[in-house]
Amino acid sequence: MKKYIIVWEPDSQKGSPVNNALLKILNEKQLAEKMEIIRSPFIGFTSSGAILRVMPDNLIYTGFRVEDLEGIVNATLAGDRVDKFISSYDNKFLPVEEKDPLSRQFKIVLRNVGYLDPESIEEYISRGGYKALEKALFELGRDGVIAEMKASGLRGRGGAGFPTGLKWELTKKEAGEIKYAICNADEGDPGAYMDRAVLEGDPHSVVEGMIIGGFAVGCTQGFVYIRAEYPLAIERLEKALKDAREMGLLGKDILGSGFDFDIELRWGAGAFVCGEETALIASIEGKRGNPRPRPPFPSVSGLWEKPTFINNVETWANVPVIIEKGGKWMGSIGTEKSKGTKVFAVTGKVKNPGLVEVPMGTTIREIVYDICGGIKDNKNFKAVQTGGPSGGVIAEKYLDMPVDYESLQSIGSIMGSGGLIVMDEDDCMVDVNKFYLQFSVDESCGKCMPCRIGGKQILEILEKISKGNGEMTDIDKIYSISNAMQKASLCALGQTTPNPVLSSLRYFEDEYLAHIKDKKCYTGKCKDLVQYTVIPEKCIGCGLCATRCPVKCITGEKRKPYLIDTKACIKCGECYNVCKFDAVKRG
Amino acid sequence: MDKMKKGDLSKFRKEYKKLSGSEIVISMGTCGIAAGGDRVYKIIEKDLNDNGIKNVIIKKTGCLGLCFCEPNIIVRMEGMPEVLYGNVDEKTAHMIISEHVIKKNIVNNYVIFMPTNDIGKNIFKDQGR
Numbered sequence: 001m002k003k004y005i006i007v008w009e010p011d012s013q014k015g016s017p018v019n020n021a022l023l024k025i026l027n028e029k030q031l032a033e034k035m036e037i038i039r040s041p042f043i044g045f046t047s048s049g050a051i052l053r054v055m056p057d058n059l060i061y062t063g064f065r066v067e068d069l070e071g072i073v074n075a076t077l078a079g080d081r082v083d084k085f086i087s088s089y090d091n092k093f094l095p096v097e098e099k100d101p102l103s104r105q106f107k108i109v110l111r112n113v114g115y116l117d118p119e120s121i122e123e124y125i126s127r128g129g130y131k132a133l134e135k136a137l138f139e140l141g142r143d144g145v146i147a148e149m150k151a152s153g154l155r156g157r158g159g160a161g162f163p164t165g166l167k168w169e170l171t172k173k174e175a176g177e178i179k180y181a182i183c184n185a186d187e188g189d190p191g192a193y194m195d196r197a198v199l200e201g202d203p204h205s206v207v208e209g210m211i212i213g214g215f216a217v218g219c220t221q222g223f224v225y226i227r228a229e230y231p232l233a234i235e236r237l238e239k240a241l242k243d244a245r246e247m248g249l250l251g252k253d254i255l256g257s258g259f260d261f262d263i264e265l266r267w268g269a270g271a272f273v274c275g276e277e278t279a280l281i282a283s284i285e286g287k288r289g290n291p292r293p294r295p296p297f298p299s300v301s302g303l304w305e306k307p308t309f310i311n312n313v314e315t316w317a318n319v320p321v322i323i324e325k326g327g328k329w330m331g332s333i334g335t336e337k338s339k340g341t342k343v344f345a346v347t348g349k350v351k352n353p354g355l356v357e358v359p360m361g362t363t364i365r366e367i368v369y370d371i372c373g374g375i376k377d378n379k380n381f382k383a384v385q386t387g388g389p390s391g392g393v394i395a396e397k398y399l400d401m402p403v404d405y406e407s408l409q410s411i412g413s414i415m416g417s418g419g420l421i422v423m424d425e426d427d428c429m430v431d432v433n434k435f436y437l438q439f440s441v442d443e444s445c446g447k448c449m450p451c452r453i454g455g456k457q458i459l460e461i462l463e464k465i466s467k468g469n470g471e472m473t474d475i476d477k478i479y480s481i482s483n484a485m486q487k488a489s490l491c492a493l494g495q496t497t498p499n500p501v502l503s504s505l506r507y508f509e510d511e512y513l514a515h516i517k518d519k520k521c522y523t524g525k526c527k528d529l530v531q532y533t534v535i536p537e538k539c540i541g542c543g544l545c546a547t548r549c550p551v552k553c554i555t556g557e558k559r560k561p562y563l564i565d566t567k568a569c570i571k572c573g574e575c576y577n578v579c580k581f582d583a584v585k586r587g
Numbered sequence: 588m589d590k591m592k593k594g595d596l597s598k599f600r601k602e603y604k605k606l607s608g609s610e611i612v613i614s615m616g617t618c619g620i621a622a623g624g625d626r627v628y629k630i631i632e633k634d635l636n637d638n639g640i641k642n643v644i645i646k647k648t649g650c651l652g653l654c655f656c657e658p659n660i661i662v663r664m665e666g667m668p669e670v671l672y673g674n675v676d677e678k679t680a681h682m683i684i685s686e687h688v689i690k691k692n693i694v695n696n697y698v699i700f701m702p703t704n705d706i707g708k709n710i711f712k713d714q715g716r
């Protein structure tokens with residue numbers, strides 16, 4: 001078979017030296033029949049130097065010099081390899097034999113997403129689907145399933161990280177004939193779309209997980225509470241339910257076991273607070289989606305006052321794998337207290353945004369730089385935000401910290417549902433937090449006072465600071481309002497609304513102080529606190545800024561310093577971005 | 588289909604045959620469709636038809652997570668390595684059929700990307716592809 005060498009070179013490597021050298025070798029040796037060189041802008045991960053991938057041998061080379069290429073070509077032709085440059089990952093958090101040494105990712109939840117046809121139950125079954133259900137029904141029994149779930153150490157992926165096996169056990173223990181299983185598919189965090197990808201790409205994994213859960217806990221009815229904004233997920237899920245019913249995998253007497261279980265969809269109208277479990281239950285009951293105090297927890301009194309257990313989409317999708325491969329297998333992956341993998345939706349100022357699934361314990365550096373290609377336009381990293389409006393920032397000094405529930409909490413952020421927003425030097429912390437506060441203020445259900453009024457107050461303080469009217473006492477006010485919200489709000493929405501602000505104050509206080517004391521926003525995001533001026537000594541008078549300025553407020557003569565009319569300037573920053581001579585000052 | 592009973596699933600898996608060894612798989616989650624995945628699907632379907640190619644099946648799948656280069660399509664042709672193309676526009680879609688499928692040449696300057704082999708790797712051992 002013909003050999004293919006796929007070449008990736010970093011942007012910094014101008015003129016594709018590796019690709020050209022390979023083409024030259026091919027030409028000189030007249031290898032066109034036997035080998036092909038293919039350029040690729042992304043090869044699955046990135047590195048500071050070029051990467052080669054040899055197919056069909058499936059080898060990856062890194063850390064070589066141009067002089068080494070001939071050796072690699074010769075070895076490839078001979079069906080051999082040059083060991084010295086072979087790249088492979090050894091992740092200590094992933095000790096299983098199924099791992100792929102070529103990849104930092106490991107796909108449990110996304111095992112089928114992007115691979116099989118989500119509308120074909122046949123494909124799902126052919127890839128081992130519903131095997132776990134059969135094992136649960138006929139081998140493990142109810143207690144066996146719970147034992148495996150507990151052994152796996154799986155914790156809820158919806159944000160709070162409650163041990164799933166324990167939740168199931170608590171619900172199972174409750175007296176009463178009627179119990180309910182719920183899948184929380186309300187995914188409302190800005191920037192998060194892991195659950196949508198799972199439901200659209202592999203709906204049966206969630207359906208199978210729910211049937212197993214229903215069996216273990218002893219219920220006959222499950223609900224999926226799904227956002228109406230996810231029409232394709234709804235369509236595919238409905239098809240999955242129908243197909244499973246037709247095949248005897250859902251409904252009455254599943255696989256002839258005598259166990260009955262069915263699943264219905266309930267649509268959510270897109271209120272963020274309806275993702276909170278008690279509000280979600282109220283919403284399914286047809287009531288207004290307001291949270292209520294806990295206890296009683298849903299496991300005691302949930303949907304229609306019956307024992308109820310709620311898990312997130314990603315949590316459910318883990319279940320069949322745990323049952324099939326065993327709780328011990330899952331428990332071997334990850335850190336001491338956080339087991340398995342986590343799916344992150346990486347967005348923001350990153351070169352290759354997307355969905356990644358990594359073992360717990362993977363660092364932010366590996367996610368942002370190795371997998372997602374680093375910061376866009378080679379700007380400087382500022383922070384990563386996890387946990388959305390309930391979470392916080394991870395500053396640069398924690399780039400190499402293994403990520404799990406505990407480590408994130410210890411630095412003032414949370415795992416959250418998996419949204420991971422990357423920020424660079426151009427992002428202003430005050431501005432970013434205005435966004436999160438605005439979100440929480442909009443989504444507060446208004447039932448309790450600390451959340452309804454406190455959030456609005458903090459938002460107003462941030463607005464004041466961003467306009468240049470901040471005072472030092474404002475920082476103290478933020479702390480005391482936050483304290484009240486954390487202590488006195490009814491549900492986690494209000495309790496966590498201050499988190500993003502508090503965490504950014506912890507790591508970026510100087511930025512707040514620059515806004516308050518110096519009345520400056522160095523990123524230029526707070527328009528009232530920035531001025532653009534031309535530095536005459538640096539300006540060569542090329543006129544580029546003047547042609548780009550949208551309001552034409554830059555004037556000058558070619559080859560002489562230009563001048564910005566600061567009164568007319570709308571502070572868009574275009575001149576600052578386009579000037580090649582660093583002659584526009586932002587400050 | 589009849590309702591399955593205990594043991595029927597493994598029988599089903601044993602008897603399940605892929606329709607063809609060669610296939611083109613298009614990522615069609617909401618994101619893929621928004622990026623033009625459905626248009627690419629139609630072009631590929633039509634080009635396969637117009638060229639009378641029957642042994643290559645076309646499938647849709649969910650989001651591969653490679654949001655920065657959608658639409659993505661995976662091309663698996665017998666005797667060739669599996670190739671993943673990213674940023675597939677209409678022109679590239681036509682070329683994938685005329686070059687890759689018909690002439691067995693990987694569309695060089697348009698190959699955006701090769702997969703890591705975790706894409707589609709099955710963690711259920713006895714179900715390797």
Ligand SMILES: Cc1cc2nc3c(=O)[nH]c(=O)nc-3n(C[C@H](O)[C@H](O)[C@H](O)COP(=O)(O)O)c2cc1C
Nearest residue numbers: 156157158184186187188275276277311312315492
């Ligand atoms: C305001 C708010 C919004 C929430 N939104 C979601 C959501 O969209 N999806 C989700 O799974 N959990 C969400 N949760 C967490 C749920 O209340 C609950 O903890 C979770 O569904 C339990 O499932 P798990 O144990 O599998 O994580 C939210 C919680 C709060 C307070």
Ligand code: SF4
Nearest residue numbers: 446447448451491494
């Ligand atoms: S904390 Fe906020 S969202 Fe939660 S119940 Fe109170 S007002 Fe409603």
Ligand code: SF4
Nearest residue numbers: 539540542543545579
């Ligand atoms: S782009 Fe820079 S160098 Fe050119 S005129 Fe404007 S300020 Fe001067």
Ligand code: SF4
Nearest residue numbers: 549569570572573575
């Ligand atoms: S910031 Fe925008 S509006 Fe102001 S001078 Fe520069 S280009 Fe013109």
